[in-house]
Amino acid sequence: MNTFTSVAAPAEIYTPPDAHLLFWPQIAPESMCQQLYSKLYSTLPWQQDQITIYGKTLPVPRLQVWMGDPGAHYQYSGLALSPHPWNQTVATIKRQIEKISDHQFNSVLINLYRSGQDSNGWHSDNEPELGENPVIASFSLGATRRFRLRHKYRKDILPYTFDLISGSLLLMSGATQKYWQHCLTKTARPVEPRINLTFRKVATT
Ligand SMILES: O=C(O)CCC(=O)C(=O)O
Numbered sequence: 001m002n003t004f005t006s007v008a009a010p011a012e013i014y015t016p017p018d019a020h021l022l023f024w025p026q027i028a029p030e031s032m033c034q035q036l037y038s039k040l041y042s043t044l045p046w047q048q049d050q051i052t053i054y055g056k057t058l059p060v061p062r063l064q065v066w067m068g069d070p071g072a073h074y075q076y077s078g079l080a081l082s083p084h085p086w087n088q089t090v091a092t093i094k095r096q097i098e099k100i101s102d103h104q105f106n107s108v109l110i111n112l113y114r115s116g117q118d119s120n121g122w123h124s125d126n127e128p129e130l131g132e133n134p135v136i137a138s139f140s141l142g143a144t145r146r147f148r149l150r151h152k153y154r155k156d157i158l159p160y161t162f163d164l165i166s167g168s169l170l171l172m173s174g175a176t177q178k179y180w181q182h183c184l185t186k187t188a189r190p191v192e193p194r195i196n197l198t199f200r201k202v203a204t205t
């Protein structure tokens, strides 16, 4: 597999209060994104997990795979995930993203949004195993979907919206996960599936 173009134009920088966001609209050419998408879609062990919120158990509104170094376990909303070993395609993407972002990761949560009805509700990536000020690198493949961010406490700060196109990379760092929430909204428009990879660094056990 070719490497990504390191053409990635310099990142757009957003520094609203209590957040730090870097956004690269396109770090890989579309033809490569299509190849990566097909590979991941057909080879990953997609799971339909269940989460428990306020005592209610519900299916997660998307499919997902947790992958990482041995010992990189992850828990959220009552769901405990043990890592699948690195798949070659995901490991290649990880190396490129580490180069572009200048951060190291040991795990990734991969989401498959099968249609516009699949989504990801308002949340912060603030689980204890991520530590203080986690750095999250979010890479998208497939359909463009709308990603929103809002401050948790300050209504006077405008929310942010990113249309995450195939090949884009969004890096969230600093206090972003402490003070802001994000979500991936549903859409009534007919859309193709989308795969999103959020690379993370978790404490290993
Ligand atoms: O699909 C996305 O763009 C967001 C994914 C996300 O926030 C997560 O997996 O924690």
Ligand SMILES: [Mn+2]
Binding pocket: 123, 124, 125, 182, 198
């Ligand atoms: Mn998230």
